[in-house]
Amino acid sequence: MSSIKSIAIIGGTHGNELTGVHIIQSLKKRHENPVFDTFNFTYVIANPTAVEQNTRFIDVDLNRQFSVENLASLDTTLVELNIAKLLNQQFGPKQDSKTDLVIDIHNTTSAMGATLILLEDSPFYRNMGGYLKAHMPSANILLEDEIAYLEHPYLCTIGQHGIMLELGAQPQGVSRMDILLACEEMLDHILTYCDLYNQNTLPEIPEFTAYRLLDVVKFPLDEANEVAGLVHENMLDRDYERVKIGDPIFRMFDGTEVLLTGEQAIYPHFINEAAYKNSKVAFATALKFKW
Ligand SMILES: [Zn+2]
Structure with missing residues (x-):
């Protein structure tokens, strides 16, 4: 060691x-x-x-x-x-x-x-x-x-x-x-x-909950490549909270909702991070696991 x-x-x-x-x-x-x-x-x-x-x-x-x-x-x-x-x-x-x-x-x-x-x-x-x-x-x-x-x-x-x-x-x-x-x-x-x-005196470390980075999700864009909606109001300030298939992730400026699709629940983080605005990243996703 x-x-x-x-x-x-x-x-x-x-x-x-x-x-x-x-x-x-x-x-x-x-x-x-x-x-x-x-x-x-x-x-x-x-x-x-x-x-x-x-x-x-x-x-x-x-x-x-x-x-x-x-x-x-x-x-x-x-x-x-x-x-x-x-x-x-x-x-x-x-x-x-x-x-x-x-x-x-x-x-x-x-x-x-x-x-x-x-x-x-x-x-x-x-x-x-x-x-x-x-x-x-x-x-x-x-x-x-x-x-x-x-x-x-x-x-x-x-x-x-x-x-x-x-x-x-x-x-x-x-x-x-x-x-x-x-x-x-x-x-x-x-x-x-x-x-x-x-x-070399560390105690035994029991299993604990952690998150593993999965992906980044960009804001929905219109034909002119402009942002066409925002992160859904239900997700705000709720980093690391579970979002399951069918839950809304964006609300478009026309009021409609974009729902999560795919195969598994995600744990969003870096939600609305200011530094990622220019790259049009809305949030990152993670999976929760026992480590
Ligand atoms: Zn930094």
Whole structure:
């Protein structure tokens, strides 16, 4: 079992998601940071220019620049691609990383509560999810393993291991104390988990409920490619709640409803996420499973 000796905590990957920024600021201000015997941790605000300008990014989405191809690209014209290469030098490099775990903190405008996003189905991640769920039952565990860990373009994948904390609902550019407290609680449990993991003193982690990413659903469009309806009123602020076949998922501007079709009930999340508006994504879907 390889241990987790170095952890990097990242905030401000998206400049208008402020919880991670406050986490880093408070770590900097504290005279004494939480002490763990079995690992060192460091922290950084990934995109300070975007934070200053209160915008998600300057040129391109930083959290989509960490594919192996992008990190090898010779293009030096994009602010975020340049940041990605620097972070990859500092904490990576991806595929052969000096950092054992990268924790990247995000906010969502959706009512997803405290969500831990894991990118791989392995005992280390499975037990982390179960440990968090056992100590913070309100947390949601979301597994996005539709592609291999290293194929994801996310910042956290420059670590040997990488996870994302996704907290909401919080509007872009807004700082809510309840959300910050939830993030601190999550972080605390995750660091404690790593400490126990390193000492090989983890308790048995019982089966727990988690969600596995299935798909993204776009808004219905008209012939002119304009949005022709909105997420149904029954689904609003109800991320991770079951929607079964025949339940309405959209209401069109003419008043008619679009019902869920297919073979199975879904668990929508990222419902109405503001950052996905431009790509016309209405929500993501997941299946619920025992992990
Ligand atoms: Zn984000």
